[in-house]
Amino acid sequence: MDAIQNLALTQPSYTPEQQLNVNKFLDKICKELKQKCKEILSILTEQMLDLALDYDTVTQVLVLIGSIYHFQADAINIISTNIPNFEHPFDAEEVATQCQNYYKMGLKCATSNLDNGDPIKINLVVKICTFFEEIKKN
Secondary structure, eight states: OHHHHHHHHHGGGOOHHHHHHHHHHHHHHHHHHHHHHHHHHHHIIIIIHHHOOSHHHHHHHHHHHHHHHHHHHHHHHHHHHHOTTOOOSOOHHHHHHHHHHHHHHHHHHHHHHSOTTOHHHHHHHHHHHHHHHHTSOO
């Protein structure tokens, strides 16, 4: 994520040739990020949720899934804000919707089954607040 931000901050001083190289590099980073997140999400959704035997674990896995989508949404925001002409391979609306949905499922599970002081529940609430502040801008 820092590499994207660093490139964005120095972008205006690039020659056309340098800009082409930066765009190629960003394209490669974004495609790799998208692929790695897809692999992680596949493990979490197809394997980890099935292995979760208690509400703590189910909630943690749902939070992890939401966090992966949150991470992608952060990358989209950084790119869109700093390099508006760069076409990233993410569907920003879909990523934000998935993040919100998994956090919502995690919160529903946590609210029904975990104490208010449970660290898992507190962590989830902090992530939801951060999501709405940074991604949804409200």
